[in-house]
Amino acid sequence: xxxxxxxxxxxxxxxxxxxxxxxxxxxxxxxxxxxxxxxxxxxxxxxxxxxxxxxxxxxxxxxxxxxxxxxxxxxxxxxxxxxxxxxxxxxxxxxxxxxxxxxxxxxxxxxxxxxxxxxxxxxxxxxxxxxxxxxxxxxxxxxxxxxxxxxxxxxxxxxxxxxxxxxxxxxxxxxxxxxxxxxxxxxxxxxxxxxxxxxxxxxxxxxxxxxxxxxxxxxxxxxxxxxxxxxxxxxxxxxxxxxxxxxxxxxxxxxxxxxxxxxxxxxxxxxxxxxxxxxxxxxxxxxxxxxxxxxxxxxxxxxxxxxxxxxxxxxxxxxxxxxxxxxxxxxxxxxxxxxxxxxxxxxxxxxxx
Amino acid sequence: xxxxxxxxxxxxxxxxxxxxxxxxxxxxxxxxxxxxxxxxxxxxxxxxxxxxxxxxxxxxxxxxxxxxxxxxxxxxxxxxxxxxxxxxxxxxxxxxxxxxxxxxxxxxxxxxxxxxxxxxxxxxxxxxxxxxxxxxxxxxxxxxxxxxxxxxxxxxxxxxxxxxxxxxxxxxxxxxxxxxxxxxxxxxxxxxxxxxxxxxxxxxxxxxxxxxxxxxxxxxxxxxxxxxxxxxxxxxxxxxxxxxxxxxxxxxxxxxxxxxxxxxxxxxxxxxxxxxxxxxxxxxxxxxxxxxxxxxxxxxxxxxxxxxxxxxxxxxxxxxxxxxxxxxxxxxxxxxxxxxxxxxxxxxxxxxx
Numbered sequence: 001x002x003x004x005x006x007x008x009x010x011x012x013x014x015x016x017x018x019x020x021x022x023x024x025x026x027x028x029x030x031x032x033x034x035x036x037x038x039x040x041x042x043x044x045x046x047x048x049x050x051x052x053x054x055x056x057x058x059x060x061x062x063x064x065x066x067x068x069x070x071x072x073x074x075x076x077x078x079x080x081x082x083x084x085x086x087x088x089x090x091x092x093x094x095x096x097x098x099x100x101x102x103x104x105x106x107x108x109x110x111x112x113x114x115x116x117x118x119x120x121x122x123x124x125x126x127x128x129x130x131x132x133x134x135x136x137x138x139x140x141x142x143x144x145x146x147x148x149x150x151x152x153x154x155x156x157x158x159x160x161x162x163x164x165x166x167x168x169x170x171x172x173x174x175x176x177x178x179x180x181x182x183x184x185x186x187x188x189x190x191x192x193x194x195x196x197x198x199x200x201x202x203x204x205x206x207x208x209x210x211x212x213x214x215x216x217x218x219x220x221x222x223x224x225x226x227x228x229x230x231x232x233x234x235x236x237x238x239x240x241x242x243x244x245x246x247x248x249x250x251x252x253x254x255x256x257x258x259x260x261x262x263x264x265x266x267x268x269x270x271x272x273x274x275x276x277x278x279x280x281x282x283x284x285x286x287x288x289x290x291x292x293x294x295x296x297x298x299x300x301x302x303x304x305x306x307x308x309x310x311x312x313x314x315x316x317x318x319x320x321x322x323x324x325x326x327x328x329x330x331x332x333x334x335x336x337x338x339x340x341x342x343x344x345x346x347x348x349x350x351x352x353x
Numbered sequence: 354x355x356x357x358x359x360x361x362x363x364x365x366x367x368x369x370x371x372x373x374x375x376x377x378x379x380x381x382x383x384x385x386x387x388x389x390x391x392x393x394x395x396x397x398x399x400x401x402x403x404x405x406x407x408x409x410x411x412x413x414x415x416x417x418x419x420x421x422x423x424x425x426x427x428x429x430x431x432x433x434x435x436x437x438x439x440x441x442x443x444x445x446x447x448x449x450x451x452x453x454x455x456x457x458x459x460x461x462x463x464x465x466x467x468x469x470x471x472x473x474x475x476x477x478x479x480x481x482x483x484x485x486x487x488x489x490x491x492x493x494x495x496x497x498x499x500x501x502x503x504x505x506x507x508x509x510x511x512x513x514x515x516x517x518x519x520x521x522x523x524x525x526x527x528x529x530x531x532x533x534x535x536x537x538x539x540x541x542x543x544x545x546x547x548x549x550x551x552x553x554x555x556x557x558x559x560x561x562x563x564x565x566x567x568x569x570x571x572x573x574x575x576x577x578x579x580x581x582x583x584x585x586x587x588x589x590x591x592x593x594x595x596x597x598x599x600x601x602x603x604x605x606x607x608x609x610x611x612x613x614x615x616x617x618x619x620x621x622x623x624x625x626x627x628x629x630x631x632x633x634x635x636x637x638x639x640x641x642x643x644x645x646x647x648x649x650x651x652x653x654x655x656x657x658x659x660x661x662x663x664x665x666x667x668x669x670x671x672x673x674x675x676x677x678x679x680x681x682x683x684x685x686x687x688x689x690x691x692x693x694x695x696x697x698x699x700x701x702x703x704x705x706x
Contacts, residue, residue, distance in 0.1 A: 135600055145535065148543060182498065182588040190501060190585060216592025220600035232543060233589050235535035236582075239569025240590040244597040247488055247573035251632045252605075255625035262625035269618025272608035279604045 001031050002320050004313060005088040005097035008038035009065040010104025011309075012302045015043045018103065021300075021309025023053045028310070029317055035091050037062050037084035062087055066108045068302060075108030076115060085109060089116040092295040099316035103300035103309065110146055110290065117293040122332050125150065126292035127158045128231070128299065129165055130238055131285045131315070136222030140166045140175075143231040144238045144288065150230035152195035155179065159200055160331045161291040162226040163208035168322035169315070170225060174207060178214030178224035180233060189213065196228075207331050245280050287312030289319065296324060354384050355673050357666060358441040358450035361391035362418040363457025364662075365655045368396045371456065374653075374662025376406045381663070382670055388444050390415050390437035415440055419461045421655060428461030429468065438462060442469040445648040452669035456653035456662065463499055463643065470646040475685050478503065479645035480511045481584070481652065482518055483591055484638045484668070489575030493519045493528075496584040497591045497641065503583035505548035508532065512553055513684045514644040515579040516561035521675035522668070523578060527560060531567030531577035533586060542566065549581075560684050598633050640665030642672065649677060 006022065008015045015038055026032050034057040036043060047054050064083040066075045079086055085104055091097035093116055102109050110126065119126060127150075129142035140162045147154060159177050166175035179197050181189035193213070200210040214223050216237060229237070256262040266273065278284070282301070286308040290297040296319050300312035359375065361368045368391055379385050387410040389396060400407050417436040419428045432439050438457055444450035446469055455462050463479065472479055480503075482495035493515045500507060512530050519528035532550050534542035546566070553563040567576050569590060582590070609615040619626065631637070635654070639661040643650040649672050653665035 135603055148535070180589060182501070182585055182592075216589040216594075217596030217599070219593060220596040229589075232535055233586050236533060236569040236586045237589050237593045239536075240572060240593045241569075241597045243570030243573035244594045245601060246570070248598060248601050248629075248633065250488055251629055255628040255632075256622055258628075259624060262622045265618040265620070265622025265625065267618070268621060269609055269615045271612060272615035272618065275608040275611075276601075276604055279608075280601065 001033055002029070002099070002317050003033050003035065003097040004316060005035045005091035005100045006037065007085040007088040007100070007102035007104055008036045008043050009062075009084045010102040010109075010302070011300065011304070012068065012103075015046050017304065017306050017309055019043070019046050019050055019053060020306030021304075021313060022057075023050045024306055024310035025313035025317070026053055026056065028314065032056065032313070032317065034058070035060065035088070035097055037087040037091075039063075039065060039084070060087060066105050068105050070105055070108055072105075072107040072111035075105060076111055079108070079112070080115070086112055086116065089113055089295070089297065092297070093117055098320045099296045099298060101298045101300060101312060101316055103302050103304065103312075106145060106299055109297070109299055113290055113293055113295075113297045117295040117297070119292050120294055120329065120332070123157055123161075123292040125154055126290055127161060128288050129162055129291050130288045131169070132219055132227070132238075132241075133279065133285050134220055134222030138170060138285070139219065139222055139225055139227055140170070141219060141227045141229075141234060141238065142291065143229065144234040145231050146290065148230055148232045150192065152192040152199060155192060155196035155228055155230070156199050156203075157292070157332075159196070159208065159210070159226065159228045160205075161328050162228055163205075164327040164331050165289060165291060165319075165324060166225045167207070168324040168327055169318050172225055174209050175225035176209045176211045176223075177226040177228060178211050178218065180219075180227050180229035180237070181213035181215065183213075183215050205331070242282065249280065283308030283311055285311075287315035289315065289324075291328070294325075296320065354386055355382070355452070355670050356386050356388065356450045357669060358388045358444035358453045359390065360438040360441040360453070360455035360457055361389045361396045362415075362437045363455040363462075363655070364653065364657070365421065366658075368399050370657065370659050370662055372396070372399050372403055372406060373659030374666060375410075376403045377659055377663035378666035378670070379406055379409065381667065385409065385666070385670065387411070388413065388441070388450055390440040390444075392416075392418060392437070413440060419458050421458050423458055423461055425458075425460040425464035428458060429464055432461070432465070433468070439465055439469065442466055442648070442650065445650070446470055451673040452649045452651060454651045454653060454665060454669055456655050456657065456665070459498060459652060462650070462652055466643055466646055466648075466650045470648040470650070472645050473647055473682065473685070476510055476514075476645040478507055479643055480514060481641050482515055482644050483641045484522070485572055485580070485591070485594075486632065486638050487573055487575030491523060491638070492572065492575055492578055492580055493523070494572060494580045494582075494587060494591065495644065496582065497587040498584050499643065501583055501585045503545065505545040505552060508545060508549035508581055508583070509552050509556075510645070510685075512549070512561065512563070512579065512581045513558075514681050515581055516558075517680040517684050518642060518644060518672075518677060519578045520560070521677040521680055522671050525578055527562050528578035529562045529564045529576075530579040530581060531564050531571065533572075533580050533582035533590070534566035534568065536568050558684070595635065602633065636661030636664055638664075640668035642668065642677075644681070647678075649673065
């Protein structure tokens with residue numbers, strides 16, 4: 001049995017897509033059970049439409065719902081202890097659930113997660129990790145939204161956590177890890193990226209294969225199983241890729257629809273276009289993981305539908321089944337954070353001077 | 354007459370694409386003349402194949418060629434005064450040419466440009482500006498590779514220079530300008546981006562319309578005529594977009610080629626695919642502009658072909674015809690850099706505390 005705690009109020013469309021998604025996930029994974037948190041007037045009537053889901057769920061009414069535009073501090077002030085988002089996280093903290101899921105306000109979810117679950121021993125700041133579809137399959141890209149201005153040590157932590165996630169989710173024993181950088185020679189990227197590279201190279205961890213710097217176009221190519229960067233560049237890379245995909249899809253629709261020949265061609269190649277749509281479907285990679293906490297927290301896109309939400313649940317399910325947290329703890333334990341790595345970092349900084 | 358100084362040795366394929374490109378550009382703009390710099394054994398025999406180009410060109414032999422993998426410091430040491438790259442820049446400095454072009458080593462070109470042409474009065478650091486194809490046409494995105502860790506004042510300078518470039522190239526009187534940021538509420542992006550936003554908002558320049566923060570997916574949407582960011586995020590965004598476009602093209606080819614129906618559909622829709630290819634053709638947006646120098650310097654992609662190189666020349670041509678440098682100087686002169694803007698910056702920082 002895998003127990004999922006859900007903030008049923010989160011997302012642009014609220015409980016309707018959340019319940020639809022949970023119901024879809026349940027068909028795929030009958031061992032799931034759910035704890036749903038939300039406003040009873042909004043959730044309970046909808047739940048009646050999903051008897052299968054209702055049978056394996058508990059529902060807890062919460063007076064407070066975190067709004068999509070609440071600032072994290074506001075959300076904490078009004079929603080701590082009592083909002084549906086908080087209660088879902090708390091279920092994980094108490095050990096009553098294995099995973100907490102929300103499609104709500106990202107900043108609020110990060111702030112509440114840190115406050116409720118605390119970061120793991122040895123981890124200063126959490127990272128948001130996304131699954132990125134590539135030409136070779138999927139890669140883990142982190143951080144895409146939690147920690148800006150990450151220092152070298154934090155980037156190394158992200159590499160460790162991303163590596164553990166790749167082992168849990170992508171079925172690779174020793175994932176390749178690249179640090180996102182820019183190729184312009186003069187720059188050699190940011191100091192912290194350079195030092196993180198030195199640490200990863202010299203540490204030569206058993207459980208991850210550091211492949212050096214990668215550039216923006218390496219992500220889609222699948223050059224590395226794990227791509228590590230700070231949240232500013234990571235979020236911009238992720239959104240730029242999403243925007244480019246939408247832009248090309250629009251150009252393609254436009255070009256195919258403009259002439260009769262294009263429309264006939266489209267009819268013949270319908271199957272091919274369906275395949276392409278599936279490859280580009282953002283729902284298929286929905287479900288970012290907040291790493292570095294004492295618990296598994298999954299963030300779904302706020303604008304997804306039931307199919308996308310079910311995928312986010314599936315990500316959480318896989319994390320539990322494959323022991324994400326114990327993998328991270330094991331990897332982190334493998335090196336003496338305060339001795340060995342700090343020594344390398346200091347030596348690298350001294351080299352640079 | 355517009356006089357173009359060319360580093361004929363630059364680029365992955367050397368003089369052959371450079372000369373082919375210049376010849377194509379000349380057909381489009383018969384008022385062009387060229388000063389070609391390079392190794393005589395490599396350039397002069399090739400030039401014989403382009404009598405039209407030869408008639409409007411001078412050729413100067415240079416002993417030294419900057420290699421693609423030279424570090425900028427190396428390139429400066431061995432190539433200053435005498436390399437083909439340097440000599441092209443020097444022609445602009447001496448007023449013998451209006452534009453310098455190279456498809457060579459980007460870091461070396463930036464270092465040599467700064468050394469040879471110096472930055473404009475009031476500009477501390479140059480920026481590399483790219484033309485980015487969008488759903489609405491084209492936008493100017495900068496910096497994509499020159500200045501990492503840009504501070505608030507430098508980001509404002511980039512906004513001014515990018516605005517002048519948009520006015521010169523995109524035919525908009527008061528270009529809209531957005532600052533690239535991330536949408537996660539808790540973060541509100543980097544401090545320098547926040548302060549730059551305050552300055553641009555309060556200054557309310559006549560010649561640019563500051564529209565606030567934009568995110569990665571706004572670039573392709575064409576939300577702003579000018580998107581401003583530091584070179585780290587900008588370079589990663591640019592390369593990620595290029596990678597995503599290549600990835601989708603590969604998926605599309607794959608999907609269309611796999612079945613008979615797909616291949617038949619492709620035959621019918623050939624025209625539509627040709628149109629799409631044109632939209633996505635990286636050659637069409639070749640030619641990044643190094644802004645902030647006392648002279649116009651254009652960087653062509655090293656791996657482009659003659660058609661792409663001709664587009665880079667066209668960018669340089671438009672910059673000259675539309676008075677890029679005087680537009681930048683005029684915009685910069687409009688505000689008292691050391692009084693007015695510094696005051697706003699200090700006030701904004703104080704607000705943040």
